[in-house]
Amino acid sequence: MLEPCLIVILWPTEHSSMCSVTLWTRSRGYLLGMNRDESRTRISALPPEKESAHQRQVISPREPEGGTWISMNDFGVGFALVNWYSHHRLASAPIVSRGKIVRTLRSAIHPDEARSLLAQFDLNHLNSFRLIGIFPETETVLEWQWGGKELLEMEHRWAPTQWISSGWDEPGAQRTRSAVFECFREDSDAGTIPWLRKLHGSHCDGPGPYSTCMHREDAATVSYTEIEVDTTGGELRYLSGPLCESHEWYCDRLLKPGGSTSVFPIENQPIGNSGNQSGLTGATEIGSSHRHSAEVSTSHRF
Numbered sequence: 001m002l003e004p005c006l007i008v009i010l011w012p013t014e015h016s017s018m019c020s021v022t023l024w025t026r027s028r029g030y031l032l033g034m035n036r037d038e039s040r041t042r043i044s045a046l047p048p049e050k051e052s053a054h055q056r057q058v059i060s061p062r063e064p065e066g067g068t069w070i071s072m073n074d075f076g077v078g079f080a081l082v083n084w085y086s087h088h089r090l091a092s093a094p095i096v097s098r099g100k101i102v103r104t105l106r107s108a109i110h111p112d113e114a115r116s117l118l119a120q121f122d123l124n125h126l127n128s129f130r131l132i133g134i135f136p137e138t139e140t141v142l143e144w145q146w147g148g149k150e151l152l153e154m155e156h157r158w159a160p161t162q163w164i165s166s167g168w169d170e171p172g173a174q175r176t177r178s179a180v181f182e183c184f185r186e187d188s189d190a191g192t193i194p195w196l197r198k199l200h201g202s203h204c205d206g207p208g209p210y211s212t213c214m215h216r217e218d219a220a221t222v223s224y225t226e227i228e229v230d231t232t233g234g235e236l237r238y239l240s241g242p243l244c245e246s247h248e249w250y251c252d253r254l255l256k257p258g259g260s261t262s263v264f265p266i267e268n269q270p271i272g273n274s275g276n277q278s279g280l281t282g283a284t285e286i287g288s289s290h291r292h293s294a295e296v297s298t299s300h301r302f
Contacts, residue, residue, distance in 0.1 A: 019082040020177055020212050021132060021163040022199060024191045028136055029230035032078055033196045034070050036223045037214045045223060047250040048238045054107040059236050059252050061225060067099015071106035072236045074254040076136045076229035079105055082165035084128040089148025096125040111135055111142055118144065123151060132163060136229050160185065176210040200224055201243030213242050232256055
């Protein structure tokens, strides 16, 4: 197996990273969880911030230079981006950060709008990626794949699905984490927030490079982002650190224009810190910038 230093040499323009993204669909809504795994020496990302983009309210964590890897807008549309190491081809200089893709698409509320915004990019200057777009109004899940030659679009069924990215050993990580996902799907609480956090904080067979909550000497899970959407809007929750440790939660809610203020069941609202892995109960008043301590039809399944 290649040593981590060699992976850095193969990817000179961007950090070697990994991610796990889990989608659990509901009727006109969904849960989305994403572990972001990065080098331990990489500069920490900034917590979520609510902004306006093309007359839409949007929220996302962000890199200090401005890009992001996950977002949600006030129509509940979510985007998540993962690197695609198994189909890597070096982009043409100057290299453009893949984090700009989600920043550009985050206001889209329909698939055609997302396609139009994505067409603005000269993809030849971007390294390979897989971009997931979730559109609850039409119960549409789209995946765009860029491997350096052509942009492919796939439509997934509105069903639980997982995506895995790994700069360490992508096929191995896919096999291990998908097996854990399938095992967790049998749990009686599958599809709940406590279940999603247990999955993304799991260390089956011990913490390591293949565990969903990833730990290596040179890299680790550095944040967890959670999106919950129903017909009236959505909420984004962010943890600056892995779920297996205690950190402060950052939460923000976006209401769909004309939507109700009663969005989520009380038992699904987080309070306290991430050390409680069994699920957190109790009402929480969440305003702007609040902080407190499947099967797939047209592509392979991970």
